[in-house]
Amino acid sequence: MDLNLEEHKGTIYDLIRTIKDPEKPGTLEDLDIVYEAGVKVEMLRETDHYIVDIEYKPTIPHCSLATLIGLSMKIKLERxxxxxxxxxxxxxxxxxxxxxxxxxxxxxxxxxxxxxxxPNIRKMVEKCIQEPD
Incomplete structure (x- = not known):
């Protein structure tokens, strides 16, 4: 991937911002769960590897689906x-x-x-990461 880091960061943000919240209507971006400043990308020049660090904010401090949201982001990025x-x-x-x-x-x-x-978790993750039509 020959993108500069800012473009790469934007590409990664575009992948996660459209993920649907598991219980509220809207995307992670709509609900301010993910935000551009929360995406950090670093390239290790000696190995051509990238370190991608995503920070997110659940909607409430006791959000029961915060792990599912994080897992959804991880799966979508890995894919x-x-x-x-x-x-x-x-x-x-x-x-x-x-x-x-x-x-x-x-x-x-x-x-x-x-x-x-x-199967239940997989189904929920797949529903969250499904691309909008």
Whole structure:
């Protein structure tokens, strides 16, 4: 991917901003859950790998679907970005009661994979990341 980092950041933001909220009408962008300043991209020149760090804010501090939102972003990015991207999805500090637990769940490869094996979770994630018509 020969984009400069700002263009790359914009491409990544475009991928996550259209994800639908699992319970409210609207996208993550519409609900201010994701925002451009929350997307950080760094390139490791020596390896040609990208570090993608996404920060998001659940709508309320006890949002029960914050993990599902993070998982939806992770799955959509993994499906749409080349394998030379290391993706990290994190709830913004102070915006949820269980920030550390959510971040651990979403960013642990085995936990995320196990979650996606659950048919109900998979169905919800697929519904959230489905592209708008």
């Amino acid at each position: 749409n970005l080349p394998s030379n991207h290391k993706i990290s999805i994190n709830v913004a500090k102070g915006t949820h009661n269980t920030v550390d637990e959510i971040n651990k769940q979403v960013n642990d490869k085995e936990r995320a994979s196990a979650a996606m094996e659950n």
